[in-house]
Amino acid sequence: xxxxxLTVLAGPTAVGKGTVCQYLRENxxxxxxxxxxxxxxxxxxxxxxxxxxxxSMEEFDSMIEQxxxxxxxxxxxxxxxxxxxxxxxxxxxxxxPVILEIDLQGARQIRETMPDxxxxxxxxxxxxxxxxxxxxxxxxxxxxxxxxxxTAKVELAAEGEFDVTVVNDTVERAxxxxxxxxxxxxx
Ligand code: 5GP
Numbered sequence: 001x002x003x004x005x006l007t008v009l010a011g012p013t014a015v016g017k018g019t020v021c022q023y024l025r026e027n028x029x030x031x032x033x034x035x036x037x038x039x040x041x042x043x044x045x046x047x048x049x050x051x052x053x054x055x056s057m058e059e060f061d062s063m064i065e066q067x068x069x070x071x072x073x074x075x076x077x078x079x080x081x082x083x084x085x086x087x088x089x090x091x092x093x094x095x096x097p098v099i100l101e102i103d104l105q106g107a108r109q110i111r112e113t114m115p116d117x118x119x120x121x122x123x124x125x126x127x128x129x130x131x132x133x134x135x136x137x138x139x140x141x142x143x144x145x146x147x148x149x150x151t152a153k154v155e156l157a158a159e160g161e162f163d164v165t166v167v168n169d170t171v172e173r174a175x176x177x178x179x180x181x182x183x184x185x186x187x
Contacts (some may be wrong), residue, residue, distance in 0.1 A: 005092055006114055007182045008100045012121030013076070014134035016168045020122065021101050023175040024147035028184040032091040034100045037063060040079035043139060053084070066077035066128065076147055081106070097182040100127040104155050107162070120181060121162035125169050130156075
């Protein structure tokens with residue numbers, strides 16, 4: 001069986017995608033993670049070119065016009081986020097397993113443009129656990145939390161569109177399952 005090299009990892013906001021991906025980065029250096037462009041401001045500790053490429057709305061729009069975006073979306077009704085086509089292509093050409101950590105709208109676009117991609121849905125163990133994780137993170141205002149929970153409800157309903165569901169019960173277990181799926185870990 002040949003392993004698809006492009007994997008989309010999506011799931012509701014605050015499900016713990018960032019933590020799972022951090023674990024994967026530390027333990028499976030052969031996996032290449034796409035660094036997206038975004039118009040949102042950096043959070044404390046976030047670095048240019050590591051977590052995101054932070055760009056202005058004008059810069060983002062000109063990247064779209066030039067065909068530099070493999071997919072892009074307006075997330076939480078506010079900022080634009082997109083995958084930079086040339087960088088993904090370079091990693092694929094180098095034969096590395098590639099993970100795109102993107103939202104549902106982006107996952108749907110990739111399904112259309114790259115039908116061989118595998119879509120992985122990272123799910124919370126329960127709705128209550130998802131709420132607890134979002135509130136516990138403490139990085140968003142109450143208004144922003146409410147907005148993100150609305151988005152999360154819609155995102156959870158899309159699970160059936162994905163090829164595989166991985167439950168994020170513990171970070172290590174979920175990460176190992178994803179590593180196996182992308183072919184970065186022995187069966
Ligand atoms: P955050 O602001 O918390 O870093 O990310 C918010 C959401 O944007 C997450 O659900 C994340 O998966 C999504 N996202 C990050 N980069 C991209 C991207 O390049 N494209 C799309 N469609 N969504 C993205």
